Amino acid sequence: xxxxxxKEEIITTAARLFNEKGYKAVSMRDIATAMDIKxxxxxxxxxxxxxxxxxxxxxxxxxxxxxxxxxxAENSSAIKKxxxxxxxxxxxxxxxxxxxxxxxxxxxxxxxxxxKAFVKMREDYEENFRRIIKQGIEAGEIKPxxxxxxxxxxxxxxxxxxxxxxxxxxxDVNILKKDMVSVLIKGIV
Amino acid sequence: xxxxxxKEEIITTAARLFNEKGYKAVSMRDIATAMDIKxxxxxxxxxxxxxxxxxxxxxxxxxxxxxxxxxxAENSSAIKKxxxxxxxxxxxxxxxxxxxxxxxxxxxxxxxxxxKAFVKMREDYEENFRRIIKQGIEAGEIKPxxxxxxxxxxxxxxxxxxxxxxxxxxxDVNILKKDMVSVLIKGIV
DNA sequence: AATTCTAACTAACAAGCGTTAGTTTTGTTA
DNA sequence: TAACAAAACTAACGCTTGTTAGTTAGAATT
Numbered sequence: 026x027x028x029x030x031x032k033e034e035i036i037t038t039a040a041r042l043f044n045e046k047g048y049k050a051v052s053m054r055d056i057a058t059a060m061d062i063k064x065x066x067x068x069x070x071x072x073x074x075x076x077x078x079x080x081x082x083x084x085x086x087x088x089x090x091x092x093x094x095x096x097x098a099e100n101s102s103a104i105k106k107x108x109x110x111x112x113x114x115x116x117x118x119x120x121x122x123x124x125x126x127x128x129x130x131x132x133x134x135x136x137x138x139x140x141k142a143f144v145k146m147r148e149d150y151e152e153n154f155r156r157i158i159k160q161g162i163e164a165g166e167i168k169p170x171x172x173x174x175x176x177x178x179x180x181x182x183x184x185x186x187x188x189x190x191x192x193x194x195x196x197d198v199n200i201l202k203k204d205m206v207s208v209l210i211k212g213i214v
Numbered sequence: 215x216x217x218x219x220x221k222e223e224i225i226t227t228a229a230r231l232f233n234e235k236g237y238k239a240v241s242m243r244d245i246a247t248a249m250d251i252k253x254x255x256x257x258x259x260x261x262x263x264x265x266x267x268x269x270x271x272x273x274x275x276x277x278x279x280x281x282x283x284x285x286x287a288e289n290s291s292a293i294k295k296x297x298x299x300x301x302x303x304x305x306x307x308x309x310x311x312x313x314x315x316x317x318x319x320x321x322x323x324x325x326x327x328x329x330k331a332f333v334k335m336r337e338d339y340e341e342n343f344r345r346i347i348k349q350g351i352e353a354g355e356i357k358p359x360x361x362x363x364x365x366x367x368x369x370x371x372x373x374x375x376x377x378x379x380x381x382x383x384x385x386d387v388n389i390l391k392k393d394m395v396s397v398l399i400k401g402i403v
Numbered sequence: 404a405a406t407t408c409t410a411a412c413t414a415a416c417a418a419g420c421g422t423t424a425g426t427t428t429t430g431t432t433a
Numbered sequence: 434t435a436a437c438a439a440a441a442c443t444a445a446c447g448c449t450t451g452t453t454a455g456t457t458a459g460a461a462t463t
Contacts, residue, residue: 031410046322049238053451065452066411074451130319133235168400174393177378178371185370193362204363211357220440242421254422255441263421 032070039077044126048134079139085124086146093153103161114183115202118190125187179209221259228266233315237323268328274313275335282342292350303372314376368398
């Protein structure tokens with residue numbers, strides 16, 4: 026029953042444009058033109074440009090945080106947890122690829138409060154991931170490479186997945202998961 | 215004997231600022247202030263903001279192209295070539311990490327001619343890398359995963375290496391190379 | 404039928420943008 | 434020391450930016 030509100034429409038449109046040119050290169054007039062209205066009309070639905078950016082970024086950042094919380098709470102092997110993290114990234118990438126562009130490239134344009142919240146979430150996320158990898162090494166499940174190198178290698182692949190997903194037409198999610206898990210995991214076990 | 219020219223100084227300063235906030239978020243006045251001069255004075259040395267961006271990006275893009283050409287010309291195994299590509303990325307990352315931020319995030323703000331040149335170089339680069347991986351699979355040196363997944367996985371790690379390198383204080387290049395080659399290669403052989 | 408709400412509009416603002424023209428200072432060479 | 438070139442300066446330009454104020458048309462509610 027819940028129809029998409031005009032506000033959500035603005036945010037979706039803005040995310041698409043931010044993905045193409047970046048937050049600073051997209052004007053309120055650009056967003057309005059893409060919706061066939063005038064820039065001033067946007068302000069009937071949103072409080073400003075900043076609000077659009079923070080809604081785009083924080084919403085998806087919270088999804089990552091929630092997903093990671095679930096993974097950490099699981100009672101399973103480290104490898105299984107890494108697999109779950111990979112699947113988490115793929116699911117979010119498939120559903121919010123535009124938002125991920127903003128999260129990756131425009132987070133520094135968030136203002137004070139939102140910026141702090143975002144940076145905190147990202148640090149916590151990385152720390153949780155790092156701990157999973159370390160536990161895997163201690164348990165002998167993961168090869169004893171430098172944990173930071175493993176973390177970085179996997180995370181940078183997952184973080185830029187949205188670029189790849191946008192380039193090759195939307196492909197089957199389950200196949201993507203299987204291949205991704207293979208390439209990223211097989212190397213470290 | 216060749217002292218760094220004022221023009222090079224501008225480009226280096228601009229690259230640093232572009233790395234922090236992105237091309238569109240940095241004004242000519244920002245660049246000038248960082249050099250303790252006035253914005254108009256910049257135009258004694260450069261033709262405009264666009265020129266700064268294209269010098270930053272194209273110079274390092276050409277370095278990649280040249281490096282890849284050397285690797286392709288080598289008479290060695292596919293795995294050895296992949297290793298050489300990894301080392302190429304690390305060397306460039308260590309010496310031009312600010313420029314890599316612009317190359318990754320601001321390339322779309324290049325104007326017509328430079329944009330075309332850049333996109334062409336990047337496509338060729340990827341195609342050369344893809345071919346190396348395919349040859350490796352045919353020769354039985356590399357596991358028969360989908361080549362595109364291997365390419366993407368390695369390349370996205372190498373492309374965001376500059377972020378990692380900037381975060382952890384400048385670390386020993388040779389150790390970095392060894393660890394990186396281990397993690398990225400061991401998984402696919 | 405009168406009222407209220409929603410969402411568009413026009414017009415304008417102050418600030419910041421890249422850039423240009425013309426001038427002055429600084430440092431080197433003849 | 435006079436002449437010249439390099440590199441800074443001041444002042445201003447036309448344009449774009451995010452945003453505000455006030456208004457209007459149509460739909461929903463009373």
